[in-house]
Amino acid sequence: MNSVYLLEARYIKDFKIFLKFNTGEAGELDLKDIIYKYKIAAPLRDYIAFSEFYLDSWPTLAWKCGFDIAPESLYFMVTGKTG
Secondary structure (H helix, E strand, O other): OOOOOEEEEEEEEOOEEEEEEOOOOEEEEEOHHHHHHOHHHHHHHOHHHHHOOEEOOOOOEEOOOOOEEOHHHHHHHHHOOOO
């Protein structure tokens, strides 16, 4: 398989997002545990700040505070498969 990347990311509510990958697979993911695990993600514990993510040029799920999550990691969390 070629590299896995995100085609779409949409905010749902709280710490939940919808992700769609170039593989055609998609799903919802709750990132609360990850946001509370890493100190750099502390600003994202506010729902409004969390909801302001974007896809950067890789495309990786990223936030202005400098926190990001690789698409391969997100793919595994959604599908249970490695990319």
